[in-house]
Amino acid sequence: xxxxxxxxxxxxxxxxxxxxxxxxxxxxxxxxxxxxxxxxxxxxxxxxxxxxxxxxxxxxxxxxxxxxxxxxxxxxxxxxxxxxxxxxxxxxxxxxxxxxxxxxxxxxxxx
Numbered sequence: 463x464x465x466x467x468x469x470x471x472x473x474x475x476x477x478x479x480x481x482x483x484x485x486x487x488x489x490x491x492x493x494x495x496x497x498x499x500x501x502x503x504x505x506x507x508x509x510x511x512x513x514x515x516x517x518x519x520x521x522x523x524x525x526x527x528x529x530x531x532x533x534x535x536x537x538x539x540x541x542x543x544x545x546x547x548x549x550x551x552x553x554x555x556x557x558x559x560x561x562x563x564x565x566x567x568x569x570x571x572x573x
Contacts, residue, residue, distance in 0.1 A: 473553025487572055488555040492563050494549040499523070499541070519545045541566045 477483025500513045503526050513522060520542035527538070546565045548555050 477557065481557075483560070486560070488560045489548045490553060490555065492544055492555055493559055495563060495567055496545065499567065499570065514535060515547075518542060525539075537566055 472478045475488050477486040477488070496513070496519065499519070500510075503523055504510055509572055510525060511522070520538060523538060542563060544555070544559055544566075547553070547559065553560070
């Protein structure tokens with residue numbers, strides 16, 4: 463689907479022109495992390511159930527609580543909230559939402 467990008471100023475849900483997020487649509491970027499997180503989860507638990515399109519991530523990753531929640535019990539809940547906001551919320555995710563998502567993914571990768 464072709465979406466018009468902002469070319470001046472800012473537009474909700476898009477990275478500001480000239481910033482490091484120029485041209486990035488935060489909703490898509492957050493949703494694009496789902497396969498990456500699923501793949502990461504499978505390194506810990508290869509028999510993890512198949513990823514389903516509308517299944518909440520908190521349910522999908524529940525068998526990995528023991529790994530994902532070791533250091534920060536809020537990490538999985540935060541990621542779940544970001545994905546649900548990107549999936550269903552009328553408000554567009556913000557740059558702060560994307561940065562939180564990036565931080566969570568980096569924390570999960572470093573485990």
